[in-house]
Amino acid sequence: MPNKPTKYGIKINMACDARNSYMLNGIVDLAKHRRPQVVPGKLGEYYTMTLTEPYLDSNRTITVDNWFTSLSLVKELYKRNTYLIGTSRRKGYVPKIMVDKKFTRPVDSSIFLFHENVSMVSFKPKKDKIVLLLSSKHNSSAIGKRNKPEAIHFYNKTKGGVDVLDMMCARYNCNRKTRRWPLYLFYAMLNIAVINCFILSKLQQNCQTKFRRLFMHTLARELVQPWAEKRLQQAGMKLSASHLIRSCFSLTSNEEPQRQQAGKGKKRCSICEWKTASQTRTYCSYCVRAVCPRHYSVICNKCEDDDEDIK
Incomplete structure (x- = not known):
């Protein structure tokens, strides 16, 4: 997996809070022959609906990457009173003009498409790059700072929940070299549990230090003593x-x-x-x-x- 602290191992699909990276739910991605029986190409939709099931029908917004995003998922979540925003790949429902790099367009230009309760944004930040975004939360062509659409700003603000959690796990972790996957999962669960405990302590203002390393040291002493x-x-x-x-x-x-x-x-x-x-x-x-x-x-x-x- 490119641009990840750990590019190998066991993959865990997670749902995290966008504000503080608190892990809310997670599903271990099993081998192909052990995955749930879903329609090909709908695996990302299955994981999204399963991970967010406890939080549906509550007028919340879910931010995902292009592996999870699909037009059917956006419409399905909208029926459950839940919004979705995420980058999209070049799929069959995407018009060619939205992703064609040869089409003459100035840099920092945007193209908007609206269909029912779904909007699609094609933003060109560089000469040879196009960012495609699907959203059910934004229904206007509003432009924000640096000529970027408001949907792009909102996505950049809320996309780092899982990535920040991965970074925190990689910075201070208890992993040890092992070939037993149950033990590897146990180490991952322990890292996430410590981070969640630290986040809850800060939210409740019971944490005596703002440094996670000192908090982990105190927690370890209280558990071992x-x-x-x-x-x-x-x-x-x-x-x-x-x-x-x-x-x-x-x-x-x-x-x-x-x-x-x-x-x-x-x-x-x-x-x-x-x-x-x-x-x-x-x-x-x-x-x-x-x-x-x-x-x-x-x-x-x-x-x-x-x-x-x-x-």
Whole structure:
């Protein structure tokens, strides 16, 4: 897919809010033999109607690209009290004069066609380029700034919902190299869920930072901390892992969850080699592992607290 951050992989057809790129709905594009049984050439129309079904009959406007746009789709949405605007390809219902580059036309010129509740705009921004637009929202030949039709301005203003979401996913993502497509979809869902959460936090004015990277860092800490505290209660955890968890989440000795008590009776030293390990009744107060006199030292509580403050 040209002009996309990721030009390969699994395609997801999405419907996003044009103002903030919040993802509203999505459908995974399956292989050809697994796609729904639709009339050839109507697949874009099927996806558009399915994605926007919850928002029809509400006087809204849908902006799509040329893969989805068709005259039948515009008329079908208009019956459901929904407007559509999008670029169009050279199809059978398009007059030749609207797309013929050899036809003598000045640059920044526009041609308008109106049929029932649908309007077609042919705009020539460059000498060898023509932009074709279908719209059921605009029913006049109004010209805006830079000699561009109002329909072109509206399309440029509302076309970036999905593209901005793709850009945000590509900038900070949790993707890892994998050949398992369920896991690949899970990574995509996780990226989109974090972005939606960030957008909702800003709309509700509950977000403490305007930077998404800091928001993701805070969100990750809040999700991981309960599991990290639960792991501290497990016996046999390495001392280095325990110190790392407490330093990451700023857990002091009072805030740290109560650990399991050490076992009773003699056990082999967990640090010595198995053949030379001696029996001992001493257990580490952090990892609750048996240690012999060769692998432990006595330290008072005051020195232990001073050592934690230095760290």
